């Protein structure tokens with residue numbers, strides 16, 4: 001009989017969209033989960049299903065504070081570093097805070113992880129690192145120039161991780177997330193991601209505004225595919241699979257017009273009036289790349305990644321969750 005090893009996993013940004021989903025998943029597997037979060041964009045309601053779990057520990061703190069990082073990594077086997085300020089427009093409006101959190105905060109948690117001798121440091125990288133490179137699909141080894149302060153910070157994370165692997169022998173894996181969506185993603189605020197924002201607007205019978213003509217495309221990635229990649233990154237014993245970065249995506253692309261079509265179709269099953277809500281078209285946004293599509297061959301080959309949810313399958317799940325949970 002296979003014995004299950006129970007690890008202690010630190011999830012920074014564990015009150016956010018991706019971090020809270022990762023927390024729930026690893027708690028269900030019987031692991032101990034520590035969350036370090038300052039609730040700047042995360043929410044307490046994301047923790048309500050497991051906050052009382054005896055295997056769960058919440059540390060309210062800031063990755064910009066090295067002491068908070070040192071406290072959080074004590075006794076930790078694996079770090080899943082998710083804490084960051086997301087959003088390209090936010091980084092354009094306030095590059096200093098984005099850099100403080102995403103670069104200085106990253107370095108703090110990396111140093112603390114090295115000193116605590118964690119087994120592996122797995123971190124949220126970003127498809128924005130492909131910048132102005134035009135080739136599709138994106139392969140990990142070919143990147144372009146960053147198009148926003150946010151993209152710079154995420155690329156710097158990769159550079160630091162690589163140096164820490166080579167210089168200090170810290171095992172690292174970077175997961176370049178591509179437009180992640182799903183349950184618990186925040187629909188509110190100026191920097192909300194497109195899917196939850198559109199869901200909220202359609203539910204209110206308000207017109208979603210598409211930046212540009214709607215023909216920009218993205219490799220929209222359902223949260224459960226992202227969870228699978230984090231799980232595989234923890235589990236892999238393949239030495240050639242570590243100290244590198246992986247596209248974390250489904251491996252298909254859909255336009256914004258397709259996205260709205262599917263959202264209207266699935267939401268109108270709950271409220272038929274949503275089928276009649278019209279879309280409004282606006283200006284293209286600064287820092288946006290026209291098309292994004294990941295090659296997932298590297299993850300398939302080295303990690304045996306096998307994503308289960310396409311955009312449409314993921315959207316059906318997400319829409320039903322939002323319908324039942326958005327007030």
Ligand SMILES: NC(=O)c1ccc[n+]([C@@H]2O[C@H](COP(=O)([O-])OP(=O)(O)OC[C@H]3O[C@@H](n4cnc5c(N)ncnc54)[C@H](O)[C@@H]3O)[C@@H](O)[C@H]2O)c1
Pocket residue numbers: 012013014015016017018019036037038039040041042043061062063064081082083084085086087101105124125126127176177178179180181186193
């Ligand atoms: N959602 C996506 O499509 C996507 C795509 C690419 C990369 N990423 C990356 O994935 C990670 C998670 O993103 P998300 O979508 O869950 O965002 P999120 O905003 O929901 O979660 C981020 C969490 O980090 C916390 N945080 C922010 N600053 C902090 C600080 N200084 N100290 C401690 N905690 C802090 C926030 O409170 C929040 O709970 C981020 O690193 C993001 O850059 C996300």
